[in-house]
Amino acid sequence: MLHNNLSINEKGNLAISGFDTVELANKYGTPLYVLDTDYVLNSCLKYKNLIEKYFGEGSKPLFASKALSCMEIYRIAKKAGIGIDVVSGGEIYTANKAGFPMENAYFHGNNKTDADIKFALDSGVGCFVVDNLDELAALQKETSARGVTVRAMLRVSPGIDPHTHKAVVTGSVDSKFGVAIETGQAMETVKALLACDNIQFEGLHCHIGSQIFDYNPFAEAADIMIRFIADVKKETGVTVSALNLGGGFGVKYTDEDADFDYEKVLSDIASSLEKACADCGVSRPRIYFEPGRSMVAAAGLTLYTVGSFKTITGYKSYVSIDGGLPDNPRYALYQSKYTCLIANKAGEEKTIRATVAGRCCESGDLIQEDVALQPCKRGDVLAVLVTGAYNYSMASNYNRLPRPAMVGVGEEGDRIIIRRESYDDIVKNDI
Numbered sequence: 001m002l003h004n005n006l007s008i009n010e011k012g013n014l015a016i017s018g019f020d021t022v023e024l025a026n027k028y029g030t031p032l033y034v035l036d037t038d039y040v041l042n043s044c045l046k047y048k049n050l051i052e053k054y055f056g057e058g059s060k061p062l063f064a065s066k067a068l069s070c071m072e073i074y075r076i077a078k079k080a081g082i083g084i085d086v087v088s089g090g091e092i093y094t095a096n097k098a099g100f101p102m103e104n105a106y107f108h109g110n111n112k113t114d115a116d117i118k119f120a121l122d123s124g125v126g127c128f129v130v131d132n133l134d135e136l137a138a139l140q141k142e143t144s145a146r147g148v149t150v151r152a153m154l155r156v157s158p159g160i161d162p163h164t165h166k167a168v169v170t171g172s173v174d175s176k177f178g179v180a181i182e183t184g185q186a187m188e189t190v191k192a193l194l195a196c197d198n199i200q201f202e203g204l205h206c207h208i209g210s211q212i213f214d215y216n217p218f219a220e221a222a223d224i225m226i227r228f229i230a231d232v233k234k235e236t237g238v239t240v241s242a243l244n245l246g247g248g249f250g251v252k253y254t255d256e257d258a259d260f261d262y263e264k265v266l267s268d269i270a271s272s273l274e275k276a277c278a279d280c281g282v283s284r285p286r287i288y289f290e291p292g293r294s295m296v297a298a299a300g301l302t303l304y305t306v307g308s309f310k311t312i313t314g315y316k317s318y319v320s321i322d323g324g325l326p327d328n329p330r331y332a333l334y335q336s337k338y339t340c341l342i343a344n345k346a347g348e349e350k351t352i353r354a355t356v357a358g359r360c361c362e363s364g365d366l367i368q369e370d371v372a373l374q375p376c377k378r379g380d381v382l383a384v385l386v387t388g389a390y391n392y393s394m395a396s397n398y399n400r401l402p403r404p405a406m407v408g409v410g411e412e413g414d415r416i417i418i419r420r421e422s423y424d425d426i427v428k429n430d431i
């Protein structure tokens with residue numbers, strides 16, 4: 001099937017990591033997020049080994065936890081011995097509570113408030129990824145008031161168009177993130193950072209966007225960053241010892257997506273780095289990557305119960321499910337493609353086409369339009385594949401729908417890792 005943790009079992013049901021999804025739906029109810037935790041651990045370890053292989057000791061992956069933030073994920077990252085990227089007080093709190101070693105947390109964001117900065121320092125966050133001069137001044141003020149020193153990287157915009165959805169492009173010059181090389185503001189901010197007494201310069205960061213299938217923009221970004229590192233050396237005499245090249249590697253959501261070879265992209269980037277370093281006469285820095293989607297997307301799927309199948313004569317057919325935009329807003333936001341199937345008829349042929357609609361009171365609440373499916377009826381279990389990234393983490397309570405539970409499957413069996421929200425949870429902050 002689409003990914004190698006998926007299969008069809010002897011009952012003709014969809015299975016993930018060998019667990020029958022229809023049994024999971026019956027046992028835990030729907031809508032239900034399912035996460036193959038062994039897959040997540042293996043992808044952390046795979047990245048860790050490949051990054052060490054191609055970029056040497058000290059190079060490492062940092063899981064971009066905006067893709068999926070919950071305590072179990074940070075426990076897996078800790079077990080794998082990798083770092084994390086966190087973007088808010090909430091992610092910091094969750095990681096800390098899960099016992100993650102916070103010195104290996106990298107704090108991102110284009111607007112860290114004073115409260116965020118204080119909370120991150122209180123929580124022992126190891127490294128700030130500074131976005132701009134205002135943030136740098138605020139960080140210097142707080143660290144000097146406390147008499148502490150913190151590590152920082154600077155987010156630089158390399159000026160690259162990676163050909164992906166415009167909502168997830170981040171490395172172009174006109175971007176809300178970071179400081180641009182092209183305008184001279186990156187160099188200006190490096191100098192300001194080096195002049196801060198309480199901030200220890202760890203290196204530079206860039207991230208060009210997400211769900212990118214073309215390998216070239218990654219190699220190009222690496223080349224641009226090494227040339228900038230050479231300029232920094234020339235202008236300040238400082239050798240940049242670490243370079244974070246962000247995340248963004250593509251993931252296969254449907255059979256139409258290309259296969260993405262993670263080892264090949266890393267080896268291409270390594271060659272580009274070697275060449276740029278030789279050209280510019282700088283030594284290769286430690287390299288960090290921040291994969292989010294490619295670590296967890298294929299580890300997840302979502303199960304729903306079909307409520308109705310309705311054909312509008314002369315138009316099209318709708319399958320209504322008991323979840324939708326609140327648990328997966330990605331089609332509504334980006335028209336993202338997904339593979340859908342009827343989990344209890346997974347072995348049967350997909351002979352119809354239908355639009356999978358959520359249960360919210362708005363027409364845009366769709367999971368997928370005009371998708372191939374097995375014929376289905378009320379009570380069937382509909383699975384949406386590859387929902388491990390940016391689904392739970394982007395979920396809302398629109399229409400006061402409780403967020404689904406997440407069940408982990410893997411070596412430890414099947415167990416709840418995030419409880420289903422109750423109606424009491426929904427009103428808990430109402431006065």
Ligand code: LLP
Nearest residue numbers: 064207210211247248249290291292293390
């Ligand atoms: N590092 C930084 C600084 C980022 O901003 C991101 C993603 C990543 C790493 C991880 O990128 P990934 O490997 O997951 O592509 N909500 C959108 C995706 C937004 C990505 C935001 N930044 C979606 O559902 O497609």
